[in-house]
Amino acid sequence: MDGAADSRLAAHTALLAAFVAVAGPVPVAGPQSRSPRWLAGILVAGVAAAAAFGLHSLFPAVPLLTAAVGLGMVVGQIPASQRMLDTTLKPGIALSARRLLRLGIVLLGLKLSLVDIAGLGWPTIVVIVLIVGITFAATLGLGKLLRLPGTQPILIAAGFSICGASAIGAMSAVTRSKDEDQATPVALVTLCGTLAIFILPVLRIPLGMSPEDFGLWVGLSVHDVGQVVATAQIAGPAALAAAVVVKLTRVLTLAPMVAIVGLVERGRDRRADRRALALDADAVPVVRARRPPIVPLFIAGFLLAVLIRTFVPLPDAVLSAADSLQTTLLAMALFALGSNIRFAALARTGWRALIVGLASWAFIAGLSLAAVYLLR
Template identity: 45%
Template structure:
């Protein structure tokens, strides 16, 4: 069912220029979940897709990353990437603590906003042993606020007088999901999309060390709620790093990479569809306004940090 949803999302995205199948998949899944009853018989497959297929998609996502392309951004742009991720992640954790939000919920929101949206939330969920409703809340927030950025950032880039490449850098350094970055970068045109995706994938590179750090912290503090000791580095993160190194070696032919990118997109779209099926708006309303305010604040923060960095270190 989730693969069928992914195929449908792919078809819809081909009909609407600039719309990512990942975004379509999670929206369609969420609409189904909240407007029509989801049969209980689908639950095992939905759970499998939202975890196993998502992790497989994250591993293949590494094949889009080349170390040479990341390093080719230059030290200034890389500094902006590190600052956007690091400042947003740290400040979100700190402010969330002041707001009385649980550690796991803070970690999920901070990682989703600062790194790469739902994929980061899923990775941190595995490392932090977060509750299902906390994960659903974090995913809902990154989908909501990240989707709003798709039309807003191209518009603001024009208002601020940024050229296409600078707008693309701002988009890549601040927007939550890779799919949302593609959609926003495509809307700007020019060289914005290439810069936006490269900067975004540089942010994705920080996923592995952050998840490893969270895992180490959870093991040392025993913060896992059910007594489990999460692995220091989850298996799929090891696979992600291996995929980056494999792509960087240059041994994979371009036609194979193109096919694997389609497979990766379908896997992530199926996972997004499954995550959408688990997105209960009523449950999100019940969690209260604090997580929503934290997600909004984190989004505004990374927008500000990324814009300042873009103005200081514009792309070459």
């Protein structure tokens, strides 16, 4: 068995162990059944992740995670599968979309080294932070201006400004978002990230960009890590190396952004408590019991993973296995999120979200291009 196969085997073994640890005790399907209720949905998500890997192998230009979301979106439109997704498969699909996504975010930290980030230099790091903050604020403001429902404005802002579906999943934990609120933002970052794979390389030559400049532009503006790799590799190894380091530095802003939103949510809950008590002195402030942590546990795990990668010399085999495991977890999670998307509902209510997504994508691409010329 070659090294890649060993890594995949180790990853799947670790996936099983991690899943058992995270899933914990769950109810069974019925008094006569020993199969957990989540098992069927998890198996379907696992098969979908394997199918996405197959599609990526056949068509390398299609990022694996984009293929996983796309498969979920296709399955979610079939009436027969919709019924299964809403009944038999629902517990496992929900577990994949939340717990497995969070585990994948933790392991994403092992891709980040503070040494590599410091190597970018302070001007580039400051520009990255400014672009994340400006894009987040602009997208959030536009989403609220167009009156997007639920927590869609903040989830779209997180997805487009930070790191795509991973950021959407992380932000949903502190905003207590419903699954349907996550579905549209995931669809939008998938759509715009896919467009970037085809459009940005076409613009590189007319703009007169060197491979390093192109990599910087891609890392600053494209959403998911897989989409960044697929876009930057077209311009060669130098562009890919620059894009990945810049992109992972954007990923590192996920923790402080989630913490800031967590503080805002807690402030909103406290104000709600005060209003309730002002109306009725005997009222019980039940909102307090539902307050999310300022920094969710999996975000703390993500930061710990970054520190481990920075200060602990990990063998290549361990990093390769962790990368395979992280990709598998995120592929399963994104299939699950994609399966919650219903095109019929999007056609009725999603045009405003589409405007926000496309505007945010164009804005971050233009802002990042200006930053590239500024940093030359």
